[in-house]
Amino acid sequence: MIIRKRSIISWLLNIDNVEDERKVRVPMLNNKLHFGYLANGLKILSDVRQTQPDWGLPELLMPSFEEVMKKSAKSFYGIDHQLFQEFYKDNVCGILLSRDCGTIVYGFGENTLYVWLFSENGDLSYLYTYFYIKSTKDNTRRIYTCPTLMEDDQLFAGSKKEEQMQIYVWLADKLMSYLAVKKYVKVETIIVPVGTTMKLDDKILGYKSKEKVRNESGQEVIVMDSRWFRKIVNDNEIFVRGFFRFQNKKDKNGEWYKELIFVDSFVRHGYHRNALIEEDNNKAEL
Numbered sequence: 001m002i003i004r005k006r007s008i009i010s011w012l013l014n015i016d017n018v019e020d021e022r023k024v025r026v027p028m029l030n031n032k033l034h035f036g037y038l039a040n041g042l043k044i045l046s047d048v049r050q051t052q053p054d055w056g057l058p059e060l061l062m063p064s065f066e067e068v069m070k071k072s073a074k075s076f077y078g079i080d081h082q083l084f085q086e087f088y089k090d091n092v093c094g095i096l097l098s099r100d101c102g103t104i105v106y107g108f109g110e111n112t113l114y115v116w117l118f119s120e121n122g123d124l125s126y127l128y129t130y131f132y133i134k135s136t137k138d139n140t141r142r143i144y145t146c147p148t149l150m151e152d153d154q155l156f157a158g159s160k161k162e163e164q165m166q167i168y169v170w171l172a173d174k175l176m177s178y179l180a181v182k183k184y185v186k187v188e189t190i191i192v193p194v195g196t197t198m199k200l201d202d203k204i205l206g207y208k209s210k211e212k213v214r215n216e217s218g219q220e221v222i223v224m225d226s227r228w229f230r231k232i233v234n235d236n237e238i239f240v241r242g243f244f245r246f247q248n249k250k251d252k253n254g255e256w257y258k259e260l261i262f263v264d265s266f267v268r269h270g271y272h273r274n275a276l277i278e279e280d281n282n283k284a285e286l
Helices: 007-013 032-050 063-089 161-165 167-184
Strands: 002-004 059-061 093-098 102-109 112-121 124-135 141-144 188-192 197-199 212-216 221-225 231-234 243-250 256-263 271-274
Touching: 007 093, 007 102, 007 124, 032 112, 032 124, 059 063, 063 102, 063 112, 063 124, 063 167, 063 221, 093 167, 102 167, 112 167, 124 167, 141 167, 212 221
Parallel strands: 002 212, 059 093, 059 221
Antiparallel strands: 093 102, 102 112, 112 124, 124 141, 188 221, 197 212, 231 271, 243 256
16 A cells, blocks of 8 residues: 655644645635635635644555544443533644545534545645534534535536545544544554554564555654454354443543543453454555
């Protein structure tokens, strides 16, 4: 897998970057309303950039990390509003590299998550979705965006209307789950230096995939991975499927905090053995 240079990333991380500023654009759309809406979204991001927030390094999600996100998502539903507040208090913002949807830029205001979604075309980064989500005390979310943007065939040609309308919910769920796992779960991070190729099985203990990551992005990239779910159970009787739960713990100062832990599957009779991660031979380029 090769991580290519993305103008939106180098523009965000370098406040003096003038060259890449010209490469971060809004698509030329026939619908002037949609063009104006995205242009305003890009201006908002530019204004945020001027405050020089700590974006951190871009983070790349590996399949094992996304598996943890999916399996732990339900554990966070009851504290969704609390998470919004905590992420705002902590000035959380960042850049997420996703294999399935491009470059996600995000940041929190008070009870609000702002999302900018970019696609790459050569050395140009195009903003094709911008929206924000407000959280309420009853753990529900309200989405604010241009109501007809997802109907623009120049932006979303070839996709079904039902799928287009779900992108806001899907992105919000993905981001909140990703950030919650980072906060509550013990995860592993690997920094891939500029211009290097890293074999993940050399860096992650027990990682069976032979996948390599080549970083040609122009800056360091963090690879997010997890070793969870490496156990399988074989039994002919009754077994309990593994599950997540919050466990109260004390830090070194004696303050209580919550940590999300995974309780392994267990059986009355049978055996456990290490699971092999299925090798993915599909080559990907980001």
